Amino acid sequence: MKLTLINHACCKIETAAGAVLFDPWVEGAVFNLGWDLLIPTSLDFEQIMAGVRFIWLSHEHPDHFSIPFLSRVAKTKREQVTVLFQRTRDRRVANFCRSLGLDLQELEVEARTRLAEGLEIVCGTHDLYDSWLALSDGTHTILNINDCPMGETRDLKRVRRLVPRPTVLLSQFSYAAWKGGRENRAYRALAARQKLEILARQIAILKPRFVIPFASFIYFSKVENAFLNAAVNTPADAARTIEEAGALPVILYPGDAWEVDSRAPDNAAPLARYRHRYAELDRLPKREPGVSATLEELSVAFRAYQQKIFAKNSRSMIWMLSRVPGLGAFRPVMIGLRDIDATVSVSLFSGFVVLGQAAETADVTMHSSSLLFVFRNEFGYDTLTVNGRFDASVEGFAKLTRTFGVGSLNAMGLAISPRLLFSARVVLMRLRRLRAVRAQLGRKNTPASS
DSSP states (O other), rough: EEEEEETTTTEEEEEEEEEEEOOOOOOOTTTTTTTSSOOOOOSSSHHHHHTTTEOOOOOTTTTTSSSSHHHHHHHHTTTTTEEEEEEOSSSSHHHHHHTTTOHHHHHHHHHTTETTTTTEEEEEEEEETTEEEEEOOOOOEEEEEEEEEEOHHHHHHHHHHSSSOOOOEEOSOOOOOOOOOOTTTTHHHHHHHHHHHHHHHHHHHHHOOOEEESSSEEEEOTTTTGGGGOOOOOHHHHHHHHHHSSSSOOOOOOOOOESSSSSSOOHHHHHHHHHHHTTGGGGGGOBOOOOOOHHHHHHHHHHHHHHHHHHHHHHHHHHHHHHHHHOTTOOEEEEEEGGTTEEEEEETTTTTEEESSOOTTOOOOOHHHHHHHHOOOTTTTHHHHHTOOOEEEEEHHHHHHHHHHHHHHTTOOOOGGGGGGGGGGHHHHHHHHHHHHHHHHTTTOOOOTO
């Protein structure tokens, strides 16, 4: 078995039965131009796809589900490749891949699937839309957790029952989303530390022999979100954590390959290359925010957004939720748009109201183009929380989520309706996440070294 790190979360596993490619995103900016790859991909398309029989997609985020890459595969390699994806309620990814003419195999959750002679996989799901994959060639097992936020003991023990003692664990090692406003350095330091603690817990319970830290090779590449880069973990941080947890770190630089055997490679060279690259973070290219939206454009886009929300969700249930004391759902949120010197109030019931010039008292501040993106895309708020192109107080972030989180719910094929009672787990999970973020954002802003 040979493993090549292509870039970020994209790896190629070569076996005697053929190669499997994980999560191919290899070029271009994602999340509304908020992320770029930390290191340019050194391998070209033909090198990446040589011998590939299967492409596994872990979830729909664009750093894992790259439409440009899949479109190119569909044009040039469709006869040789089968796409693998978890079976979902909405089947959106499956239908899209099939619309490109790609062969797609939907994977039953936690079922052992034989891909070819001597090649078997198990796919499991986590939280709302993430999934993990274990791939075995009869000698070695690769367990790819990617960026599943899997740190609870019960969840890891469930994986261990299905995949006992994997040879190699692939896991994320740093945060890759909004972690507090510009001044909340303590929250970002905490988030980075928690990522390493989760990695150590994964190792302690899953007991892999080798661990490859990956799925964190991005940087926040807009002028307004670049401050989020300051507290990220490095591969050296991950290597220390892996060793202290009792496993052997395998540090690969994009383009590096490793024959999976009983020995870890010498990590000195790739660590030196990473050290040099991370030292350049502040000097990497940053994009300007983009073209500003007018208040009229925002107002028109909001009305369309409002109509779409009420078409997909129960208006009466949304109204009742907005009246529940202490929940704070669907209340007006004040958004400062500094690029056009305006503050607006946004609410599904009160509408889009211009309040005046940009104010320091706004709950949230962002560029007008980001708000337009939220209005125009069902997944817009999910994208905003990942790309971090906004600033907010503790309560402001909560208000933003309680107002726009419904779009993220709809993007997963769910809706606020009586049927949502059958998906209470999803609602409770969202509320728990929001409470955890609010608690951490509210901590005293102590120096990062504390």
